[in-house]
Amino acid sequence: MASGAEATPLAVGVPADGMALRLRRRLRRARIPLFCYVALLPVLALFLYVRIIPIGFGFLLSFYKWNLISPRKPFVGFDNYVTLMSDENFLLALKNTTIYSFSTVALSTVLALPLAVFLSRPGRLSAFYQTVYFLPVITPLVPMSIAWKWIYDYNYGILNYGLSLVGLPAVPWLTDPDIALWALVIMGVWKVIGYNLVLFLVGIRNIPHEYLEAAALDGASDWQRFWRITLPLLKPILLYVLVTATINAYNVFTQVYVMTLGSQSAPGQAVRMLVLDIYTNGFQFFRMGYASAEAVTLTLIVLGLTVVQFGLVRNDPAKEA
Amino acid sequence: MDTTKPNGATSGDANSTGPWVGRRSALKLAAGAAAAGLAGHSANAADVTLSVWTGYPELVPWYQAVGDAYARANPGTKVTVFSTTLREHEQKLAAAMPTGTGPDLFDVGQILSISFIEAGLLKPNPPEVDKQLRSGAYKDVSVDQFTTDGKTYGLPLLFSTPAMFWNKAMFREAGIAGPPDTYGEMMDDAKKLVKFDSTGKMIRSGMSLRLSGQGSGIAEKFRFVLEPAGGSLIVRTPSGKYHQGYDNEAGRAALKYYIDAVQVHHVDDPKVQHDADAFVAGNTAMLFREAWVIGEIQQKNPALEYGVYPIPAWTAGGPKKTLLQHDGLYVSGRSRNMPAAYDFMRFLTNPENSVLLTMKSGWVAARQDVDWSPLLKQTPQYEGFVTPPKDIQFYLEPVLSPWNEIESRLADQLPGAYVDPTLKDNPQKVADAVHKWAMQTDQILKDADLYGTR
Secondary structure, eight states: OOHHHHSSSHHHHHHHHHHHHHHHHHHHHHHHHHHHHHHHHHHHHHIIIIIHHHHHHHHHTBBBOOOOOSSOBBBBBTTHHHHTTOHHHHHHHHHHHHHHHHHHHHHHHHHHHHHHHHHHOOOHHHHHHHHHHHHHHOOOOOHHHHHHHHHTTTOOOOHHHHOOOOOOOOOOOOOTTTTTTHHHHHHHHHHHHHHHHHHHHHHHSSSOOOHHHEEEETTHHHHIIIIIIIIITTTTHHHHHHHHHHHHHHEEEEEEHTTSSSSSOOOOHHHHHHHHHIIIIIIIIIOHHHHHHHHHHHHHHHHHHHHHHHHHSOOOEEEEE | GGGTTTTTTHHHHHHOOOOOHHHHHHHHHHHHHHHHHSSSSHHHHHOEEEHHHHHHSGGGGHHHHHHHHHHHTTTOEEOOOOOOOEHHHHHHHHHHHTOOOOEEEEEHHHHHHHOOOOTTTTTOOOHHHHHHHHHSSOOOHHHHHHHHTTTEEEEEEEEOOOOOEEEEEHHTTTTTOSSSHHHHHHHHHHHHHHHEEETTTTTBBBBBBBOOSOOOHHHHHHHHHHHHHHEEEEEEEETSEEEEEEEHHHHHHHHHHHIIIIIOOHHHHHHHHOOHHHHTTOOBBBEEEEEHHHHHHHHHHHTTTTEEEEBBSTTTSEEEEEEEEEEEEEEEOOOOHHHHHHHHHHHTTTTTHHHHHHHHHSEEOOOOOOOHHHHHEEEEEGHHSSSSTEEEEEEOOOOOHHHHHHHHHHHHHHHHHHTTTGGGTOHHHHHHHHHHHHHHHHHOOOHHOBBBOO
16 A cells, blocks of 8 residues: 555655654544543542542551551451451341341332333423422431431321321330331431432433334233333343442441430431441441451442342343344 | 730720721831730740630530630630530540641540540640649549549549439429439339320330430440449459459349339330430439539529439438549640640639539539539529539549440440340349340450459
């Protein structure tokens, strides 16, 4: 090609121009990512400083015994992890958090999905309902937890008042050790359902109408269209919802902290959660190394669950083919 | 010297000039400022900003009032006060002190201060502060508590001593002559004082115990019964080590008392309103709490007819015991204003400001050589707190770094046990539960290298 180009005068300059052009293009191509990296550098540096380094430091700390105040910080190897495996409080917190997470994620997904299908249909009040369901997502958690504490109050709570109107006995939502965890689940579902709903709604609206219309022409029922078309096409959204909801649920803290504060609150042990246990060990007992080991374990658990969810919900091209 | 002191010519003249200052006056002021600068010490004094951190938001008005008075007495000195909840305050201090970013002066309980002392973050008191602490102005026990290895650290600020608040109107209505002297009498009285509605729902508890929630406070309240019964959470051995002291008759009796109150005699219930809120609102007849509740009553229900009485003895003729907790004032070992901070600390704890502390916050000042008569004339209910009966025995909070964990771990277990139906009238299960918790206490002591039996 190059030799051919050199054969005609017109072509004499072509290779040189072509090379220059290619070089310029290459440089331009090369410059774009370089510029991007340079532009991203401050943000990456900040991310490194506020996220990656603390995570790394926390991981390292889990191999030490340190009380935050003392300059002495003896290396203890895997001792913190070994102790953790037989720590009744940690195991209880793990059990409670798992019950809370699975219940909250399952309920908020199962309830949000039909609601999203319903609200995806054109209707005058659709936007209003979406706003109503989304409000808890944007409401700050601390005041809401205090409000829920009052809603759950045995004597003055609106929930028990509602039960009394239909002749049901009052329920000690927070003070009964057998019920307190479920009271937190109810609040957790209330908080997250709007977020899941909006995500499902976006997913449903992105499903091409042709598929559903074609299925309807073929005589598919509403349920068949949902089960055979909507749900499979929603899998990526469903995966995202499950992963984010699980991560958030395992990190539950604020509402547990607020609802166990004071004398008229949930028994701490009945609603002991992992992050509360980490907080207690780290910032009340100043066992930073131990708390770090708990935090690393929590990260691994959530990571493992995320991988499992990816495996279960990921679209299988072979099956689809 | 006059230039550094309050009410001096400098501040007075400056005020009298108003917002418009003539050229001559300005020159005079500049010359005065230059002279002050040459004075060296005076200039430093004028530059001092003392930062104070407190874990008691209710003390802020007192800190500010005393800080303003101190600033007036020391022109140029400024006092800033920062407050959060007690737990957050402790966390902030724990993070800030080792990094040298803490305040000049702070109040804190001794569980944390001992960690600061062990880490070398607090310096021993200078001679004038040491002299004040040992001057006889404080209880001997306070001096002991603020002494580590023969050196004193900080000054006692306030006491946290519980007593029994009892509702006189409810007692009168129930035909009970006066507050109980023993725990047995207290239960009998509570049975007469508790009230239920027509559906059997409790609407007023006979006594308000701490039955739910989380945190060391639950175990602290459990000690109100355990200690008079003859037990202790931990016991110090002659060799200076510690072991649990409640896997015994007293521990079992204390737990049984709580279980009986909830499940057998139904004089209290986790479902009803509790604590100071319940007492102030008239929803309970008896409550163990500290002096600050008096301030709550004055503010929220001044018409409440109530009295304050010592916590009962376990049996008739037995000793009456109550907890004595100290909170201290400390100057950070890394303060850049150490002399001024110590001076302000002494100013805060002088007799007049000690009375002011109690009047403004409800907490009882730790200083003993003060005239309480103006306070008692105004609010006689304080008498049991500021001048407790001579026969009261005080038990202390051990100054140990894992103490909070010991109390909190026990507190984790107690609320569930109080309402556990399998523990009702079941001495063996009660004993098993107490034994299990006591072993956990010993384990915490072992982990901290503090365990010993000899």
